[in-house]
Amino acid sequence: MSTLTVSVVTPDGPVLEEAFEMVSCKAESGELGILPGHIPMVAPLTISAIRLKGEGKSDRIAVSGGFLEVRPDKVTILAQSAEKPTDIDIDRARMAKERAERRLQDKQADIDFKRAELALKRAINRLDVYENNF
Amino acid sequence: MASLRDIKGRITSTKKTKQITKAMEMVSASKLNRAEQNARYFVPYSEKIQEVVASISQGGGDASHPMLESREVKCTGYLVITSDRGLAGAFNSSVLRRVYQQIRQHHTSAEEYKLITIGRIGRDFFRKRNIPVDMDITGLADQPDFADIKDIASDTIQLFTDEEIDQLYIYYNHYVSAITQEVTEKKVLPLTDFGGESVGSTSSYEYEPNQEEILEVLLPQYAESLIYGALLDSKASEHAARMTAMKSATDNADDLIGDLTLSYNRARQAAITQEITEIVGGAAALE
Numbered sequence: 001m002s003t004l005t006v007s008v009v010t011p012d013g014p015v016l017e018e019a020f021e022m023v024s025c026k027a028e029s030g031e032l033g034i035l036p037g038h039i040p041m042v043a044p045l046t047i048s049a050i051r052l053k054g055e056g057k058s059d060r061i062a063v064s065g066g067f068l069e070v071r072p073d074k075v076t077i078l079a080q081s082a083e084k085p086t087d088i089d090i091d092r093a094r095m096a097k098e099r100a101e102r103r104l105q106d107k108q109a110d111i112d113f114k115r116a117e118l119a120l121k122r123a124i125n126r127l128d129v130y131e132n133n134f
Numbered sequence: 135m136a137s138l139r140d141i142k143g144r145i146t147s148t149k150k151t152k153q154i155t156k157a158m159e160m161v162s163a164s165k166l167n168r169a170e171q172n173a174r175y176f177v178p179y180s181e182k183i184q185e186v187v188a189s190i191s192q193g194g195g196d197a198s199h200p201m202l203e204s205r206e207v208k209c210t211g212y213l214v215i216t217s218d219r220g221l222a223g224a225f226n227s228s229v230l231r232r233v234y235q236q237i238r239q240h241h242t243s244a245e246e247y248k249l250i251t252i253g254r255i256g257r258d259f260f261r262k263r264n265i266p267v268d269m270d271i272t273g274l275a276d277q278p279d280f281a282d283i284k285d286i287a288s289d290t291i292q293l294f295t296d297e298e299i300d301q302l303y304i305y306y307n308h309y310v311s312a313i314t315q316e317v318t319e320k321k322v323l324p325l326t327d328f329g330g331e332s333v334g335s336t337s338s339y340e341y342e343p344n345q346e347e348i349l350e351v352l353l354p355q356y357a358e359s360l361i362y363g364a365l366l367d368s369k370a371s372e373h374a375a376r377m378t379a380m381k382s383a384t385d386n387a388d389d390l391i392g393d394l395t396l397s398y399n400r401a402r403q404a405a406i407t408q409e410i411t412e413i414v415g416g417a418a419a420l421e
Contacts, residue, residue, distance in 0.1 A: 009182060011280040011362050013175030028351075029343040042186060043342035044351040067351060069186055069339075078183055080280055080355065 002036040006052055008061060008077045015082045016061065020054040023075050025068060034070055041070040047121045049129045050077065060085060062129040064122045088130045097123035138405065141398040145391060152387035158221070159380035165276050166312065166373035172277055173309070173366045180363050187325070187356045189338075190345060199349040200295065201357065204324050210247045211299035212237070213290060213322075213361065215306035215368040216256035218272055223379035225307060225372055226255045228317050233305050236319075237265065248299055250290055252283070252365065278369065280362055287358040294323045295354075306364045307371035313378055315371040322360050325353065 003019040023034040026048035044067045052059040066079025100120035104113065191202055214233050216226045241247050244266055251257045254272040261267060271286045293299045302323040307315040341348055 007178075009179045011176055011179050011359060012172075014178055027342060028347065032342070039340050040338065041340040041342055042190070042348055042352075044348055065351070066355070067186075067348065069182070076182055078179060078186070078355075080284070080358075 003054065004034070004036045004038075004072075005074045006077070007074070008050075008063075008079070008082045010079055010082050012081075015087075016059075016084065018052075018054070018059075020052040020059075022053040023050065024053075025050040025063075025077075027068065032068075034075060037072050038070050040072070041068075043068050043070075045077070045079065047118070047125050049125060049132075060129050060132065062088065062126050064125070083126065083129075085130050085132075088126050090127070090130050093123045093126040093130070096120075097127065136397070136401070138398065138401050141394055141401060145394045145398060148387050148390050148394065152384055152391070155380045155383040155387060159377055159384060162373045162377035162380060166370060166377055168277055169366070169370040169373050170309075173363075173370050176363055176366055180359055183352070183356050183359055186339075187352060190341075190349060190352070191325075199346070199353055201323060201325050201353045202349075204326065205297075205300050207300045209245070209299045210240070211250065211290065211293060211302040211323075212247060213250045213302060213304045213364075214252070214256045215304065215365055216251065216253035216259075217368075217372045218254040218274070220255060221379060222372055222376040223382075225315065225375035225379075226253075226259075229305050229307060230256060230259045232317050232319070234259075234263075248293065250286065252286065252368075274365075276369065276373070278365060283362055283365055284358065287361040288354065290361065291323070291354050291357050299323075304361065304364045306368040307375070309367050309370040309374060312374045315375055318364075320360070320364065322357055325357065 003021050004023070005017065006020050006023055007017040008015040021036070025032055025034075026046050027043040028046055029043065032043060045063055045065060047064050048062075050061045050063055052061070061077075061082055061084055063077065063079040063082045066077060066082070069076045069078070096119055100116045100123060103116035104120065191199075212233055214229060216229055220226065237247060248268045249260055249265060250269045251260065251267050252271050252274065257267050257270040257272060269286060269289060271283065274282055290302065294302055301321065304318075304320045304322055306318055306320075308318040310316055
């Protein structure tokens with residue numbers, strides 16, 4: 001079966017570059033599944049997990065937003081942060097979740113609220129990716 | 135003529151200074167390696183994002199976004215990247231001089247510009263001259279993460295989106311090599327220069343959901359990445375500049391120690407000669 005090269009790059013360096021058979025991710029407009037030979041496309045991603053399936057292997061990556069660029073034989077994911085389950089700092093994520101929840105309960109200014117909400121989403125996403133992997 | 139003890143004291147203190155500058159040189163050299171590596175890691179990200187932005191903004195035609203359009207300039211934003219610590223030769227002063235000249239030349243009142251500084255030296259420089267600094271960040275790590283500057287980058291871009299500033303320039307030291315750093319002025323907003331030729335023909339994308347919404351996400355991210363790139367570049371320059379400065383300080387200390395040792399030996403010799411003369415003179419008087 002044909003494959004596509006998936007590369008995940010962040011400002012702090014490349015995270016992954018490997019061949020997979022299918023990529024599924026959650027874009028702003030909904031779930032997307034990408035197989036080899038897809039037409040070139042660009043889509044923004046939500047804070048979510050990207051699932052990668054290949055020959056007898058599967059991988060999950062937690063991304064915080066960013067976007068996805070698709071070419072027939074290559075998928076590039078550009079995100080401000082992206083982590084494999086093994087790279088996730090689980091304690092930090094748990095702490096971030098608690099902090100964000102506390103802030104949300106305090107209900108201060110509007111901008112803080114938004115920021116806390118995003119932080120909470122990122123933390124939940126990380127925890128989710130981490131826990132589903134083990 | 136200085137006494138033997140004085141010279142000896144100076145030699146010892148110069149030697150101690152030399153040890154310190156030597157150590158700082160070595161520390162900077164290893165930090166430079168890391169900083170260079172970070173800058174390299176960032177390249178694939180910036181290239182890719184630039185490629186996508188260029189192909190959307192050039193290929194699309196009907197795509198428009200406030201960040202892509204030049205408007206009448208009422209207020210200019212300057213983002214100045216300096217270091218937190220000195221002892222880096224002309225690293226900070228050359229950037230600051232350049233920005234200071236620009237401001238002097240182009241602006242008559244403080245309402246026409248906004249200053250954003252990264253690094254303590256830059257902030258203190260402008261505060262001392264009574265130039266208001268609107269935002270600043272200090273105490274960045276030597277190997278900064280994207281998360282460290284995300285807030286200041288997005289706030290800066292927010293200034294442009296809110297039309298508080300109509301253009302944004304970054305000033306920083308571009309890392310050319312370990313011995314050369316260049317003060318660079320880069321226009322970040324509005325995004326007009328995508329560096330390099332259009333790549334639109336090779337990749338015509340399908341946009342999901344549409345171009346405008348992608349630009350909405352992509353452009354701020356792109357502008358933030360430009361700022362982060364400049365910061366990484368500047369960090370590499372900082373370590374290189376400090377390394378060179380410390381190297382020349384070490385060399386100078388070596389020269390100084392050489393000179394001092396020479397005059398120490400001369401003084402010692404003179405003292406010995408004088409003693410001999412005295413003894414001979416004393417013996418001659420007894421005969």
